[in-house]
Amino acid sequence: MDVPREVLRRIELVKDSLLPAYEWYPSDPESPRWWGGLGSAEEIAISAVLVQLSRWSSALASLEELRRRGLLDLDALADADPEEVAGLIRRSGMPGEKARRIVDLARAVRGRPGGLCGGDRELLLSIRGIGRETADGILLFGCNRLIWPASRLSVRVLSRVGMEVRGGYEAWRAAVEGSLPRDLYAYKLMHAGLVSVARANCALGNPRCDGCPLSDICAHSTARRRTS
Numbered sequence: 001m002d003v004p005r006e007v008l009r010r011i012e013l014v015k016d017s018l019l020p021a022y023e024w025y026p027s028d029p030e031s032p033r034w035w036g037g038l039g040s041a042e043e044i045a046i047s048a049v050l051v052q053l054s055r056w057s058s059a060l061a062s063l064e065e066l067r068r069r070g071l072l073d074l075d076a077l078a079d080a081d082p083e084e085v086a087g088l089i090r091r092s093g094m095p096g097e098k099a100r101r102i103v104d105l106a107r108a109v110r111g112r113p114g115g116l117c118g119g120d121r122e123l124l125l126s127i128r129g130i131g132r133e134t135a136d137g138i139l140l141f142g143c144n145r146l147i148w149p150a151s152r153l154s155v156r157v158l159s160r161v162g163m164e165v166r167g168g169y170e171a172w173r174a175a176v177e178g179s180l181p182r183d184l185y186a187y188k189l190m191h192a193g194l195v196s197v198a199r200a201n202c203a204l205g206n207p208r209c210d211g212c213p214l215s216d217i218c219a220h221s222t223a224r225r226r227t228s
């Protein structure tokens with residue numbers, strides 16, 4: 001079985017009922033709205049840092065505070081005092097560290113042709129506190145690059161369904177990218193759908209397989225039924 005393709009087919013069937021509950025909004029393939037209904041690549045990048053180890057509602061509150069102060073803009077943030085930024089984003093936790101990451105990001109892309117989306121993946125990864133999952137989320141949803149974020153939540157679900165990959169983040173990313181259709185819609189839906197399934201059903205400790213849209217193809221669910 002081609003696990004990513006079968007998973008994608010099932011997510012497609014439930015996308016309108018499942019994804020918005022977890023702040024994903026399937027839209028036009030190139031639209032930034034997929035990511036919490038936001039309106040630009042810059043908003044996606046800033047919120048991707050704010051939501052690290054935090055809830056989306058808290059990240060959104062910080063985002064709105066930045067907007068109110070005219071700082072929801074990487075050019076403005078490049079000139080901002082990180083301490084001032086930290087004071088505005090307390091709701092999303094780790095304000096000092098996140099302010100530093102956001103200001104570093106703004107300064108790294110300032111003046112580059114194409115701005116945030118003009119650089120390569122390595123530029124984002126060179127910023128302390130921006131790891132592969134965050135960078136790839138920004139590149140896919142903000143910059144419309146065909147890079148699939150192999151998030152911890154997605155890998156958990158795919159592993160339980162039955163996909164086997166030897167290796168870590170990059171191996172999973174390559175394996176899923178090698179299976180999916182090469183288009184933005186498929187990449188975005190696959191990420192948003194798997195993260196939503198992980199949050200709705202596939203918890204780390206005790207997955208709720210009844211009602212999971214992947215239960216009919218899931219090896220873990222089948223094994224549990226046999227032993228219960």
Ligand code: SF4
Nearest residue numbers: 202209212215218221
């Ligand atoms: S059927 Fe169960 S184990 Fe499989 S993906 Fe869904 S919740 Fe996770």
